[in-house]
Amino acid sequence: MSKDTKSNAFKKKGVKHHRNIGVLIGTSTILVITIVAFILVPALSQSASSAEELVFGRYGKTKIDYVPGNYFARQIEYINNIYRDSDTFSDNVEYKRQLVWQTAFNQTVIQKAIEDSLMNSGVTISDKQIDKAVVERGPFKVDGVFNEEAYRNASTQVKFDLRNQLKEELLREQYLTDVMYGAYRNDSLLDFVANMGSEEKKFNYAVFNADSLDDDFFRSYASTNLEKFTKASLNKITVYTSQEAAEKLLDRINKEEISFRDAAIAESQDNFAAEGGNAGELYFYEVLNDVESEDATNNIFALNDREISPVIKTTYGWVIYQMISTPSMPDLVSQEFLDDVKVYMSRNEKGLIEDSLVAKGNEFSGRLENDSDFLTTAAAMNIQNGTSGYFAVNYGNNRMIPSSITNATNQDPAFSSAAYDELFLERLFALSDEGEVSDPLVLGNNIIVAQLAGTQESTAIPEDSMAYYKYQIESEITGYMQSDLQNIVLSSDKLENNFLRTYAKIFYAN
Known part of the structure; x- marks a missing residue:
């Protein structure tokens, strides 16, 4: 692979990364999966029966779809099998299922990105290479030796699918050889890393x-900001839906068609509803944080006993306050207050x-x-x-x-x-x-x-342990590069990601 090929792989606008971008991705190490999930691949819904409807996105010009037996489908099966007997993750079956499919999709995107990079650089896998892989890796061995009769007895479709799978594997291995091993695995780099913490x-x-600050520090602040720490007992009704709904409820309260307490129990949508709207004692600053208006907060704290406020806009909806007891000034000696x-x-x-x-x-x-x-x-x-x-x-x-x-x-x-x-x-x-x-x-x-x-x-690493330590360094570098590759590919301008939409069409369509 040429230098230009390496530097142009997986480009994205606005993303800076090293010239030699790559990751140690093998059959078992592409995207280290940290999930623990088990979910059988269920039958697809009737509404998602056509292949065209099962397109989850594209990478460049390559369609990423679910077809039984293709790379995406095999990844789903592979992940299911790995975590089939695990029960240390969520018991939510739907959550597990989506996690398995999402991880398989991400792996498929990365595989297609690798293939796209190699294709753009002119790398190809010859029929002779695939033939050799069929002999060495195919499921046609008897007692560890390739069996021609077993191969001849396999259907044309089985052979065709196997050759496609082996081509994907060989392309991935070619990528690793060109981008990863030669570019990163050298003694100079490993020696440098090994000595970084010397x-x-x-x-x-x-x-x-x-x-570390004494009470006088906090008392001094409070004494110059008394308004913030004025406290009042308040009832409160919260309406999330609309200002109109809140105004209608307030009108019923003012006409005495319903008491404030009963209205809170029946209509309020906050945590104080069950208590008849009793929000307890609130500091001025706490109410101000909700209504985001000092004038509105001043008006609330100016209410007389049992007086009810107009509808007030807050950061999360609309509220109606009722004053229970008039505001009181803070006790600057109280330890509870200073806390x-x-x-x-x-x-x-x-x-x-x-x-x-x-x-x-x-x-x-x-x-x-x-x-x-x-x-x-x-x-x-x-x-x-x-x-x-x-x-x-x-x-x-x-x-x-x-x-x-x-x-x-x-x-x-x-x-x-x-x-x-x-x-x-x-x-x-x-x-x-x-x-x-x-x-x-x-x-x-x-x-x-x-x-x-x-x-x-630092204590020198024993010579007889240096080889193992360098191996650990290689693994750690691989992990970082792997994460970089995932981030770059999954945020690439080349990726059209329709995973959630297609997934919902498959599993949640009526």
Whole structure:
């Protein structure tokens, strides 16, 4: 296969990928299937009896249809057989069935994409190659040896179908040989990957989060935002269908044809209906989040006892409120209230919390300038702290690199996102001198101050284990490339995907 062929395979507008795109796809490894499902292939409905109706899409000019015995049909049977006795997945038979058919469709699309790529590059499989495959792989062997009589006794259709299947296999194998093995399986690449995690570092660390802030911080915020935390007891009716339906219901309530409570039980479409619409005590900000209008929220909180609001548009429908008790100001001393403020700020005022935590991190770092011990100072300031084990830069906890920050910090929740935060890892490993302290680093909802505690070379892989380790690396690379291929092909401009429409026509037609 030429270089141009490799670079043009599976092109899609707006998608960037490596010049040599490919994946280790063999008879048993094309698209590693992670589903566990069992579903017999049922008879097709009468309304989906013609071949034309069973076209699930196209890849380029190639039709992807279901015909008994074709690649798509064989994939469905293959997946069924693999997972026939498995029961660790959903018991929903319809769900399993669709999953099996969808996976078979995806595999078929990739197979057709491979064939399309090879065809465009002029690759063909000769009759002589197919003849050889019939002898070596065909079902005509007796005691392991090709039997001419068995071959002659097979029907013409059986031979024709077998040759087509073998051609598909040979094309796939040709693709693997041209694109995969020569391009990617070389010692230089494997040596490079094997040494990616050679430098390891360990760190002392201090963790600052919302729990590091005292009650006065949250009390101060609440005292300057009292309106947000005004609380009222409210009844509520929710109507999803239309404003007209809500207005008619409100009219019946106002005319006393039905009580608010009975209307809520009979007509409301929210979780408070069974309680007669009793929504309990709600903060001003909670109601504001629903109605998305400060004026409307002010009007609700201005209602008198038992007064009913007009119909109000919300983010999800229309509501009618009834005031049960007039609003009250928050108790700024109550711990329960301060906990509510902390929850609110953690969701809505992350910037303010982050700024305060960064200030605390800088205060901590300032104390270290007097040559204070990192961990001792953190403990004295009642700051969460610890020391990691040695680990290498390993973005995404890649299995090709033995160590990771996740394991090195004993899966500390504060570092749960660290392996996927490139900027954090970059700044952490920029520390080069033992004892050097970082600036406060943002990591999720935490601020981390780190100190380099040591650097070492990772333990060398024993020579007698290197071959196996390189094999693991090859498998891991294959997995990534496989995922890339699937994403590129299934999002390609060449793919016309009508799977759901045709599937519904087969299984759900009346």
